Amino acid sequence: MVARPSIHLQSRPRTCRLMTTPTRPHIHEISGPYAFRHDIHIHYNFGEARFEGLTETFVNYLMAVSATSLASTNPSACMMSLTTDTVHKGPHQSAKRTRTERDTQISQHRNSLSEKCFTSVFSRMVPSSCPTAESIIDPLYIVNQHFQLHFCQVPRIAVNGYDDRIPAILVMLKHHFLHKKGFDVPHIFRESPSKEERDRAIDEINRGIFSGESHDVRVLADLLKVWFRELTVPILHEIEPGDMEKLMCQIKNDEVKDLTGHFKAILSSTECEILLWLVDLLVVVASNKEKNFMGIDQLAIVIAPNLVRIETDNLIFAVAFSKAVVEVFRSILEARCGLVHN
Known part of the structure; x- marks a missing residue:
């Protein structure tokens, strides 16, 4: 039996190590992952038609995306929605990481798709019964909105x-x-x-x-x-x-x-x-x-x-x-x- 070569991972987290193989000369892997815990579990409860397990961090991210989407369509509404500093943080923290040009393009493409998906919901997310500025940025309306949407936009x-x-x-x-x-x-x-x-x-x-x-x-x-x-x-x-x-x-x-x-x-x-x-x-x-x-x-x-x-x-x-x-x-x-x- 031929012994398989061992792979040694770097001890530092969130660093990239370039690996070379005959068929795939440029493979980027995150090295040194450790101390991972499954602390939260966000899932969709189809029985009650709602998301459950949302965390404050994810909620703040949705609020930030909501504010960005509103800014492109209604700047005055965006000014009303930006009431806390936490709104500005979520999606911008990852920009500090060092990435290759290819990884950056893929990441930007995925983020673009996500924001387009959210934007399609934001445009009709405010129910007539709750026309206040507070309801516009309420993240629960972003993920659990069911009324006043296209039938293909709901779970x-x-x-x-x-x-x-x-x-x-x-x-x-x-x-x-x-x-x-x-x-x-x-x-x-x-x-x-x-x-x-x-x-x-x-x-x-x-x-x-x-x-x-x-x-x-x-x-x-x-x-x-x-x-x-x-x-x-x-x-x-x-x-x-x-x-x-x-x-x-x-x-x-x-x-x-x-x-x-x-x-x-x-x-x-x-x-x-x-x-x-x-x-x-x-x-x-x-x-x-x-x-x-x-x-x-x-x-x-x-x-x-x-x-x-x-x-x-x-x-x-x-x-x-x-x-x-x-x-x-x-x-x-x-x-x-x-x-x-x-």
Whole structure:
């Protein structure tokens, strides 16, 4: 047996030693790592749709990135946000290290990608219920924001029966909704809670301190509607108003045999699976209409308007489009309900 050559690491931390091999002549390795401890663990709790284990250091870094992003879009807001010296430190400390040109370029590229990712969230991170300067720089809103975003900008989780991942916030709300037997509550989804209750729940979700056990089931149902209504891009945005009315006529004339397959053909995978997830939840509610008085027709009228955005001053056009959306949504509810019962 041939003895493998031993590798001696330098005793000083955070120094680089150049190693040469026949195939890779320039390999840079950090030498002398020692005294490592796993003190913290930041993870995403998909069950409660929030990050947990955030440290003050990481929070300060997010605040610094937030201030930088705001400065590029709103200098006055940035001036309000820079209230402490700790905001200026986080991301700049690593600049003191000695790096090769290649390592520096890679690091800058990664930081650029991270900041772009954060910036995409910052642009819509301030909820309407919390318009103060304090909420603008609240780091918990940066990492736990779920409302007023694009459906692809929120954490999503794989759910059995669906070909694409579903937003974690929806899965969490459904879990609490079913646990509280919201499908048995009379006029669920039609009767809304007070604005104060709803806004408090949204604020708790965005701060990562939400507990479904402490909220009425009507709040949970209303949050589902609000989430869809406040999407920056409506879930049915790919269907033009004219196409929606045409689809309504095709359904009435029994020209669409597989409505679920038709939606999969005209919508992207993410949008379609989120829509079907919502429909399947409403089918559970509709199957208990003897108790909750919310059948397919009632649910379609209440839920469908939250899936589109009508931006027109033409009242006749708006009414026609709204009617088409309700009819199409009612049809998909009926189709999925038939699949469940069969």
